[in-house]
Amino acid sequence: MADAPTVESLIEANAGFYRAFESLDMAAMEDAWDAGDGLFCVHPGWQALIGREAVLESWRMILANTGKIGFTLSSIEARIAGTVGIVTLHENIDSRVGSERHRAGALATNLFRYDQRAGRWKLFHHHASLAMAPDDDVVVN
Amino acid sequence: MADAPTVESLIEANAGFYRAFESLDMAAMEDAWDAGDGLFCVHPGWQALIGREAVLESWRMILANTGKIGFTLSSIEARIAGTVGIVTLHENIDSRVGSERHRAGALATNLFRYDQRAGRWKLFHHHASLAMAPDDDVVVN
Numbered sequence: 001m002a003d004a005p006t007v008e009s010l011i012e013a014n015a016g017f018y019r020a021f022e023s024l025d026m027a028a029m030e031d032a033w034d035a036g037d038g039l040f041c042v043h044p045g046w047q048a049l050i051g052r053e054a055v056l057e058s059w060r061m062i063l064a065n066t067g068k069i070g071f072t073l074s075s076i077e078a079r080i081a082g083t084v085g086i087v088t089l090h091e092n093i094d095s096r097v098g099s100e101r102h103r104a105g106a107l108a109t110n111l112f113r114y115d116q117r118a119g120r121w122k123l124f125h126h127h128a129s130l131a132m133a134p135d136d137d138v139v140v141n
Numbered sequence: 142m143a144d145a146p147t148v149e150s151l152i153e154a155n156a157g158f159y160r161a162f163e164s165l166d167m168a169a170m171e172d173a174w175d176a177g178d179g180l181f182c183v184h185p186g187w188q189a190l191i192g193r194e195a196v197l198e199s200w201r202m203i204l205a206n207t208g209k210i211g212f213t214l215s216s217i218e219a220r221i222a223g224t225v226g227i228v229t230l231h232e233n234i235d236s237r238v239g240s241e242r243h244r245a246g247a248l249a250t251n252l253f254r255y256d257q258r259a260g261r262w263k264l265f266h267h268h269a270s271l272a273m274a275p276d277d278d279v280v281v282n
Contacts, residue, residue, distance in 0.1 A: 107268070
């Protein structure tokens with residue numbers, strides 16, 4: 001069913017991106033990203049990846065090498081500026097790579113464009129960076 | 142003189158933001174940022190700052206505590222999506238705090254909106270994060 005380009009559907013699309021990550025399902029991850037050009041992705045501590053091929057290749061690698069990952073999203077701010085959906089949030093991450101368990105926090109800027117044909121928002125820009133203190137790193141003033 | 146909302150004037154506005162930083166001039170920094178709401182700023186390793194007051198307060202602190210800073214910008218990608226100007230780049234930073242000299246690299250997502258009255262782009266979103274290898278961290282594919 002098609003969603004309207006509202007802040008609510010934007011927040012839902014953002015949640016869908018993290019569900020795709022948690023599912024470790026590459027098809028779902030591919031579907032979360034926009035099919036067009038201008039794709040940009042920074043994983044925490046990584047180099048910048050530009051273009052759909054480089055971005056999806058990084059996700060293939062990450063999903064294949066992650067045993068289990070869970071996200072609790074906090075401090076979500078979502079707004080629409082013209083045709084761009086802007087979401088910022090704190091990712092509280094609980095993951096397992098091999099037998100090691102990691103807890104980490106990251107700050108993310110996620111940009112979406114509304115795909116008329118699909119009837120939903122698609123991600124085209126993901127910039128995530130390590131944050132000092134999980135769930136305690138947003139100052140509103 | 143008013144600039145048209147083109148990719149060229151967007152790149153120039155982005156350069157102006159870094160010149161304001163280099164000048165350590167708070168008035169120039171205030172002028173680079175949009176006067177409206179929805180301001181968002183992440184300095185490398187910092188918490189997220191939301192709102193003009195929190196964002197400008199952080200710049201006051203940074204400018205007051207920086208002896209000298211210089212930026213060489215590389216891997217600049219700029220595009221306009223509707224009313225939003227999106228710039229990504231690598232910041233190659235050379236700074237001095239007290240007697241210590243630092244070289245560092247950061248990746249930045251800078252979002253601008255076009256201010257009709259001022260006739261130029263204004264920054265409303267700056268997300269900078271430490272990057273591993275200065276000037277060697279962008280993969281285009």
